[in-house]
Amino acid sequence: MRELSPDHNIKLKENLAGRFPNAGFKVEENRGIVVIEASRSSLIELMKHLKEDAGCSFNVLMDLTAVDYLDKRKSEERFEVVYMLFSSTSLHRVRIKVKAGDGDDVPSLVSIWKGANWPEREVFDFFGIKFSGHPLMERLIMPDEFRGYPLRKDFPLEGQGEDYLIESILIPDKTKI
Template sequence: MKDQVQSYLQSNFSHFLIENREIHTNLPYFTLKPEGIVPVCLALKEHPEFAFTFLNDLTSIDWLGKHSVRFEVVYLLKSPKNKHFRIQLRVPVEEGEAVPSIVSVYAGANWPEREIFDLMGISFSSHPRLERLIMPDNFVGHPLRKDYPLEGPGQDYLIQDLLTLHVNEDMSSN
């Protein structure tokens, strides 16, 4: 199945493919330019032979100095029709660049994309509601980045804002 997917992608989407670098993984993977993620996901989902209809996982990697690109967004697609055959699609992203959202293809990508945005700072263009999911709105930074300080940047501002909010609420209710 890997060879058929590879052949299909090379013949139909070669302009989106990037040569794979050596990564140790037990799954076939294909590296794509950011602008290729939506059309490739849609094609693999709708192709009757492949039917990658399930987005199994969506995550990101911070390579910080180990590769020429800072981040990589990793999509794990599964084909229930083909005995749950899985592939990875990888999209390299530099600091400040955005990756097109795949929510229009896989609705289940909504929260994982928001989580990546919140914790890694990678933006997804055309996302229906790209905002923090886990951290408070006034949180500074992205705590899963490798250069984020272990002790954090000092979170006193979060406590101060919370106290101010509750003091103001208590005073207005009297």
């Protein structure tokens, strides 16, 4: 069992305040984990810093996902993309959140972590949030012909009638094979 350094979170906050004095990040602590709310424009710079700076060294992108807050937040902040980072040297975790509205692009992290590829496609597939700079922004799990984004809160649980998918099987699109 490796020991976690207790003042890590304080140091991380100071590090961020020193590097991004005017960025206006909302930094808070939640159950021992630092949560940073960033803007879409500063995301890439922040992630690069968190990965490469010796004081942070969050070298693993553990997971990324999104949450839909339909009718609970303003429409331009409807979605929240959440990134879970982890440091294999200090064993600390950090969470980064970015808000996005319907139709907004979020910068892709594939250039920083190759592993961001599929999770970003999954978020696009289920929520319809596009990631700009992603090498292949296509559906991953749902069929290519699927209409709508199933994990949005306004998508009905019982589905919306998927008979049209059968037509696409009977008359296959030759360009997709």
